[in-house]
Amino acid sequence: MLAFIIRRLGQAVLVLLTVSLIAFALFRFVGDPTQQMVSQDTSVEERMQIRKDLGLNDAIPIQFLRFVTNAARFEFGISYQNKQPVAKLIAERFPATMELALASAVFALLVGMPMGVYTGLYPTSILSRLFQMISLIGISLPTFLIGILLIFTFSVALGWLPSFGRQGVVKLGSWTTSFLTIEGWRSLVMPAITLGLFQMTLIMRLVRSEMLEVLRTDYIRFARARGLKPSAIHFRHALKNTLIPVITITGLQLGSIIAFAIITETVFQWPGMGLMFLQAVQTVDIPIMSAYLLLVATLYVLINLAVDLLYSAVDPRIRISGKVA
C-alpha cells in the first residue's frame, strides 16, 4: 500500500514537469506580457527594458529551468498585473473555488443519484421521462448559457437571488467561507447548480443504466423470490452494487469541476481561481497562469490517488499491491 502511494507520488512529479513544460511552450503564443503592463505612452526603450527585467528575452529552456527551480521551493513570483505574490493571490482565491466545487459535487450526487434510481426502477413513468429531458438539457446546453438563463430568471425577473459575487463571506483563519451565512448560500445556489448540472446528469444516467443492468441479474430475482421488501432489494442489494463506477466517475469529475469552474466563475463573477486564471490569460500574466496550471494538475493527481484508495475500501475484491504487476 505505502509503496503504491509512493510510486504514484513519483509519477505525479513527472506529470507536473510535463504540464509545466507544455504550458511554457504555449506561453509564447499567448502574446507579449509587456504590452499589457505598459501604457501607450511608454517608449520602446522602456518596453525593451521591462522585457529584459522580467527575463523574457532569455532562451525558453533557461526560463523553464528558472520556473521549475522556483516552483520546487513554492515560489511562483509576482503577478505582472497586480504586483502581488502569486502564492498569496491563489491562496486568497482557493477557498472560493473549493467551496463552489464541493457544493456542486454534493448537489450533483444528492440530486443525480435519486433521479437515477427512480428512472432505473420505473423507466416508463412520466416523471422518469421528465428527468430524462432535464438530463438532456444538462448535457447539451453550454455552462455559460445555463448560468445566464438562471441569472435572468432568478435575479432579473424574480429578484430572488443575487446575480454576481460571493457574499456573506466569513473569515476562519486563513480560510474564507460563505457556508455560514444565509447571504452566502443565496449567492452560492446558482453558481453551484450551473457548475454541477452536467455532473448531475452524468451521475443520473450512470446510476440509471447500472440499475437497469443490476435489476436483471439473478441475485435480484432470487431476492424477489425470497419475498424481500422492494426497498431492501432496491437500496441494499441493487444500489450498493452500482456504486463502484459512480465513485470513480464522481471522483474524477471533481477534478473537472474545479477546472470547469473557470466558465461558471466568470459568468457569476465568483472570486475564485478560475476567474483569476481567465483574466491572467487575457493579460498574459504568466506567473499566475503557470502556478494555476500546476495547482490544477496537482489536484487531479491527488484526486486520482484518493479514488484508487477508495476503490479498494468499497470493493474488497480489488486489491492494491505494492509490487509492480
Place this chain on the structure above:
Amino acid sequence: MYKKHLAATALVAFAATVSQASAQQTLRYAFQGNLNTLDPHSLNETTTLGLQGNVYEGLTAKDKGLKTIPGLAERWEVLDGGLRWRFYLRKNVKFHNGNAFNADDVVFTAARTAARNSQLSVRLPKDMETVKVDEYTVDFKLKTPNPILHFAWDTWYMMDKEWTEANNATQPSAPQDTTPGFAVLNANGTGPFKITEHQLGVRTTFEKNTGWWGKPEHNLDKIIFTPITSAPTRVAALLSGEVDVIDPVPLQDVARINASANARVLEGPEVRTIYISFDQMRPELTASSVKGKNPFKDVRVRKAFYQAVDIEGIKRQVMRNASTTAASLVSPLIFPQISQIQRFPFDIAAANKLMDEAGYPRVGGDTGTRFEVDLDCPNDRYVNDGPICQAVTAMLSRIGIKINLLAVPRAQYFAKANSPVYNTPFYLLGWTPGTMDAHNVLNDLMMCRTADGSGGKGQFNNGGYCNPKVDELANKVLVEVDTAKRDGMILEAFKILHEDVGYIPLHQQALAWGVSKNVEIVQRADNQPLFYWVQKK
C-alpha cells in the same frame, strides 16, 4: 402562532424604516476590469487613473467639459518666456492621514513620478527641474518652452512625502520586484473620497472624506466598486438593481436597458479615434500576394481603399449609430478646427478607377481579384472591433481586394502589430491622445519612425507613414506658445496627412454606461469614472 408571525412582520417593517431613516447613500459601480493598483504612478490607464482620481488629486483639475481648472494649485503663471511655470498651492489641504499638503510634497512627487518604473513619467518633460520657492509655491523650470505642460496634470496625482517615505514606497513597484509595494494596496490622497477597503478583483470601498478642502457636489457617503467581467452578468446586475452604474454596456443591450423600468443608457462621444492604416514603410508587404513591391506606397491605392469604405454603412449596421464619423485622427472635442477637413466620399467607381490607374488590374474578368492582403485586427479591444473589420473586408472585395482577416484577442494582436516588430501590412487601431492635445497625435501617429519605433517619434505610426513636412511642423508645434499660430500649424499637418491618405480614419466610438434611474452622473468624454458629481436619490 399567528400572533408571533404578525410580531415578526412588524419587527421587520420597523427594522426597514429604521435602516431607511439612517440610510447612507451608497453608489455601487461595476466595471469590466479590475482595479489592479492603487499606486497613482504605476499604471497610465484611463479607468485606473479615473478611479484613483476620486482619492488622489493633481495640481490642476478638469471640469465637466474637460477644461483645465485649478486643482491643488489655486493659480499658476508662466514666466521667463515660457521657461518657468510658477504654481501657487492651496493652503488648507490635508491628506487623508491628516498631514498637510505643501511644496515639499510636490517636489517629492515630481521625483517619484520621474523614477524608472513610473508610467506617469510622460507627464513631465525629461529635463524639467522642480524647485520649492516657499511652503506653498513651486517653480517648474524647463529647457524649452512647453505650452501644454499642465494639460494632463489633472491625472498627475500628488502623494504625501512623509507617508510614502515611512512606508518605504518612494518608488513605484518594478516589474521584477519580489515584494509588492505598499502604495499598490494602500492609498493616502487629498481627494473627496478615501479608500477604506481594497480586495483585489473583488471589491474596493470608498468613503466620503469629511475633511476635504472643496465643497462637495455629490451626496454620497460610500462607493462600492466591483469588477464584473462578463457583459451579460453586468447588464443583469444593473437590471436587477444590484448595482447603480455599469461600464461598458454592450451595444446590443442598449435598447433593452432603455426599455427597462429602473435603468437607462448614458451615451456620449469618446475622444478615441478608430482608424485603419497601411504598411507604407517596407519595400515588400509581410503578408500579401504582391511580391517585389509595396502597393501601399502608392497614394492611389491608399485612396482607393479609403473610398471603398462605406463609413455610413459601418455606422448604421455595425455601430448601431453609436459612433461619430471621423475625417481625421483627432476628435473635434480635442481640436475643434479639425472639422475643416472633410472625408473623401465613398465612391466604388472612383476607387476601382484608382486601382486600375495604379496598375493593379483585376485578374480573371470584371469580378476578379486585384491582390490579396492580410488585415490584422483586435477582437476584444474596441467597441465591435471584430465586426468593423469584417465589414471592411466585405467592402474591399467590391474593388477586387481579397482580405485575409486575422481578428485575434488584443494580447496577441498588440504583440504582433505594435512596436518593436510592426509585423502587419494592414491593421485597425484606436488612439486617445494621453495629453488631450493634438500634438500627441502628430508625435505618436504621424511623425516618421525608426524601424523598431525607438527614439520617441511615431511609436504608434505602425504603418510607418512619413512626410518630412509633417515632421517639421510637429517640431515647431512643440515649442510654439502662440495659440493661434500653433493651431494653424497643427491643422496644416492634418491637411497634409489627409492629402497623403496616410490613414483611413473611421470614427469616434460612443461611450455607453448603464445608469440606474435614481442616479445622476457626469459622463466626461475621457471616460473616467468620477464620483464627485454624482447625485443619488
